[in-house]
Amino acid sequence: MNPTFIDIKEFRQHMENLRRKGMDFLRDLIGMDWGDEGLGAIYALENTATGENIQVAIRCESRDNAHIPTVCDIWSVAELYEREIYDFYGIIFDHHPDMRRLYLRNDWVGHPLRKDYDESEALNPIRMENESPEDVQRPYEIAEEAQLKELAKQTNKIHGDQYIINIGPQHPATHGVLRFRLALDGEEIRKIDIHCGYIHRGIEKMSEKLTYPQILALTDRLDYLSAHQNRHALCMCIEKAIGIEVTERTQYIRTIMDELQRIDSHLLFLSCAAMDLGAITTFIYGFRDREKILDIFEEVTGGRLIQNYNVIGGVQADITPDFAHKVKEYCKYQKGKIKEYNDVFTNNIITQKRMIGVGVLTREDAISYGCTGGSGRASGWACDVRKRHPYALYDKVDFKEIIYNNGDCYDRFLVRIDEIKESIHIIEQLIDNIPEGDYKVKTKPIIRIPEGRYSAAVEGSRGEFGVFIESRGEKSPYRLKFRPMGLPLIAAMHKILKGAKVADLIAIGATLDYVIPDIDR
Amino acid sequence: MFDFSTITTAIDQFLRDIMPSQAALLVECVLVALCAVLAYVMFAIVMIFMERKVCAAFQCRLGPMRVGPWGLLQVFADVFKMLIKEIISINNSDKVLYNLAPYLVVMSSVLTFCCLPFGEGLLVLDFNIGIFFIMAASSFGVLGILLAGWSSNNKFSMIGAVRSGAQMISYELSIGICLLTIVVMSGTMQISELVEAQRDGWFIFKGHLPAVIAFIIYLIAGNAETNRAPFDLPEAESELTAGFHTEYSGMHFGFFYVAEFMNLFIVAGIASTLFLGGWMPLHISGFDSFNTIMDYIPGVIWFLGKTFFVIWVLMWIRWTFPRLRIDQVVSLEWKYLVPIGLLNLLIMTLCVVMGWIF
Numbered sequence: 001m002n003p004t005f006i007d008i009k010e011f012r013q014h015m016e017n018l019r020r021k022g023m024d025f026l027r028d029l030i031g032m033d034w035g036d037e038g039l040g041a042i043y044a045l046e047n048t049a050t051g052e053n054i055q056v057a058i059r060c061e062s063r064d065n066a067h068i069p070t071v072c073d074i075w076s077v078a079e080l081y082e083r084e085i086y087d088f089y090g091i092i093f094d095h096h097p098d099m100r101r102l103y104l105r106n107d108w109v110g111h112p113l114r115k116d117y118d119e120s121e122a123l124n125p126i127r128m129e130n131e132s133p134e135d136v137q138r139p140y141e142i143a144e145e146a147q148l149k150e151l152a153k154q155t156n157k158i159h160g161d162q163y164i165i166n167i168g169p170q171h172p173a174t175h176g177v178l179r180f181r182l183a184l185d186g187e188e189i190r191k192i193d194i195h196c197g198y199i200h201r202g203i204e205k206m207s208e209k210l211t212y213p214q215i216l217a218l219t220d221r222l223d224y225l226s227a228h229q230n231r232h233a234l235c236m237c238i239e240k241a242i243g244i245e246v247t248e249r250t251q252y253i254r255t256i257m258d259e260l261q262r263i264d265s266h267l268l269f270l271s272c273a274a275m276d277l278g279a280i281t282t283f284i285y286g287f288r289d290r291e292k293i294l295d296i297f298e299e300v301t302g303g304r305l306i307q308n309y310n311v312i313g314g315v316q317a318d319i320t321p322d323f324a325h326k327v328k329e330y331c332k333y334q335k336g337k338i339k340e341y342n343d344v345f346t347n348n349i350i351t352q353k354r355m356i357g358v359g360v361l362t363r364e365d366a367i368s369y370g371c372t373g374g375s376g377r378a379s380g381w382a383c384d385v386r387k388r389h390p391y392a393l394y395d396k397v398d399f400k401e402i403i404y405n406n407g408d409c410y411d412r413f414l415v416r417i418d419e420i421k422e423s424i425h426i427i428e429q430l431i432d433n434i435p436e437g438d439y440k441v442k443t444k445p446i447i448r449i450p451e452g453r454y455s456a457a458v459e460g461s462r463g464e465f466g467v468f469i470e471s472r473g474e475k476s477p478y479r480l481k482f483r484p485m486g487l488p489l490i491a492a493m494h495k496i497l498k499g500a501k502v503a504d505l506i507a508i509g510a511t512l513d514y515v516i517p518d519i520d521r
Numbered sequence: 522m523f524d525f526s527t528i529t530t531a532i533d534q535f536l537r538d539i540m541p542s543q544a545a546l547l548v549e550c551v552l553v554a555l556c557a558v559l560a561y562v563m564f565a566i567v568m569i570f571m572e573r574k575v576c577a578a579f580q581c582r583l584g585p586m587r588v589g590p591w592g593l594l595q596v597f598a599d600v601f602k603m604l605i606k607e608i609i610s611i612n613n614s615d616k617v618l619y620n621l622a623p624y625l626v627v628m629s630s631v632l633t634f635c636c637l638p639f640g641e642g643l644l645v646l647d648f649n650i651g652i653f654f655i656m657a658a659s660s661f662g663v664l665g666i667l668l669a670g671w672s673s674n675n676k677f678s679m680i681g682a683v684r685s686g687a688q689m690i691s692y693e694l695s696i697g698i699c700l701l702t703i704v705v706m707s708g709t710m711q712i713s714e715l716v717e718a719q720r721d722g723w724f725i726f727k728g729h730l731p732a733v734i735a736f737i738i739y740l741i742a743g744n745a746e747t748n749r750a751p752f753d754l755p756e757a758e759s760e761l762t763a764g765f766h767t768e769y770s771g772m773h774f775g776f777f778y779v780a781e782f783m784n785l786f787i788v789a790g791i792a793s794t795l796f797l798g799g800w801m802p803l804h805i806s807g808f809d810s811f812n813t814i815m816d817y818i819p820g821v822i823w824f825l826g827k828t829f830f831v832i833w834v835l836m837w838i839r840w841t842f843p844r845l846r847i848d849q850v851v852s853l854e855w856k857y858l859v860p861i862g863l864l865n866l867l868i869m870t871l872c873v874v875m876g877w878i879f
Contacts, residue, residue, distance in 0.1 A: 164676075165677065350843045351843050502760055506759055
């Protein structure tokens, strides 16, 4: 799909019109460096009512002083996306209320994803002193529209005289290295400021120098609990671009593996959510059962967490002869265990008191913040990519999209429990019918993608995972962008946290189910 | 039943024979203190081992298995490790209070421990306001926790300490009301007399409905007093890393750790003393032969059996339930437990006045 380029003067007006026409979901926002043609951004939009997809692009020719009007008052998620683009490309978004770097330190020199970025170590040595927190945020305000002024006032400023605590980067409840700066009033949270980037590896920048098969190895390291789905998305995108059709057998294997991965992820979610609420026994139960999936993964792919299984044109190795038998045995086992989780944890009165009505995310906010996956579906938004844009075998199997309507922590929890059942249901439909055939199509030794822009999306374990490739016909991409599943979730955090207590933050964080390496790509 | 006071009287007599009575008293004090502290530590070690094994059983694991047979020496190894670890001092902390806090906690817990009747004639402190003393001694432990949080110069510790203060002071009340219920029923505050009064039936049977209600409230409030799940907010590890003892290391942390376990033992011990008869065997009036058989089991075993049963129940709860939120903890106490407890006290008084207890 090629984007339509909009002139910078008409841009705001055009975007507002699109929003009015029902383009309410900003799927992705991709910063671009087109070399001499200037810097810019591509906006992937979707109409959640009709399913219509469009891409809009904007380009500004000045490289040193690139300005684009913000859209973060139209689609809330753009707030963090635009900060990311500012960080990596140096494009300033006018009227953005909080134009700080998102991932890198305040004192970082240069914008790394630009093509003319100077990588020399002299510019950015390893700094031994702490980063000074930028409490005073600088909204880029041209002071014209009252609405935008209002937005700037709501800025999430944290002052030194408040009781500030850091949840993270090293904290048992952030499930990784994410840092929340909280301003507290007693136990209540007044403000939250999110600091990302502690585990950013620059995968998108690395990809621009690697060949396509090499890039595949990096996808598993994004959201390590959606390793299969991530890789599936990239393989699908590349296969689409070079025009190979994978065999039926591959499709079966990929679908089954995706669903096993989803169960694996949801079991980990369940365990960690229970542990964050203090129920350590449930944590162990979840891990006990997850181990069985990991054993299956290990036998088939050789890896437990990072499997490296999908390759361009198929999968790395054929499934083992007793794969079907083991998976069927596991499905039977797991179905019985779900009742156990419900008995010991879900139906516990304290669990319900801690989760029901806590951290409500409304449907409008879920769409505006682009919170896909279980968190979006708990708010009543049917956002499952498997239904919206079916891929692999998902249009051939019968499964329900789990939707709850309250959008609180409890619903987010229940969605995942029910999705485990649905995933088992999908696997059971496929496992007996895996057709014979090749598990891999022969591809050229060096893969070059023809010039153009390609994108693909899959339903990862915690939302929509998208891949965008802009190719110039080389063996490595000109620009590769992964749509993170977790970034929209933490973008919505300050909205969800209204009036919450410290303990609620933990419950909300646990049920939003973000994985940090996916936020920090 | 074997009366331990024969042994203690004999030792007393022997000491008085060979030295002046003042010196004998001094030696006895030292001996008793030594025994009490030794017992305290030994029970702590048993409790830690028990907790590990019980929790492992609930979680389909084995627990410690490598050090010694069935991991029996694991706790000793841990205690040894704790003893040789460095006690780290924190910059900008209030040094005096910071170092004092763990001792306050452990002192309060040892004092309360001394009131437990392990057997007939086998208790250290026994005077006519025993129950009153238990409540007083146990309630200054919270002071140590508050000081620990305050003096550590750590914001997480501070939140943990304030939570702990709010929680422990609140639940102190429920415990007091429950103990009062039993005092109303038995008409005495002396521990030995309380146990003696249960010779013809434990209070939980004699006091029927109000005693059972008081027992349940006591277990809930006692669990909250010991800061264990579902009331482990002061040290909620997923929220506050380790709460009030985040900054403590070595034996200073060890004191908090041991005191927490021993407080559990004490709560269970008091529950078994006041509701389940202490060292008194199970007696059913009218079944004399049954009662005689029961009497052959030593009182110490009765006491420890009941206590460890209550501990096991509390551990079961601890490893099953998720954690409450601070507002839920406080509202559970003030909106439910205190009114129910007061009403229960009223019912008990009515029962005693009308002679409706057995």
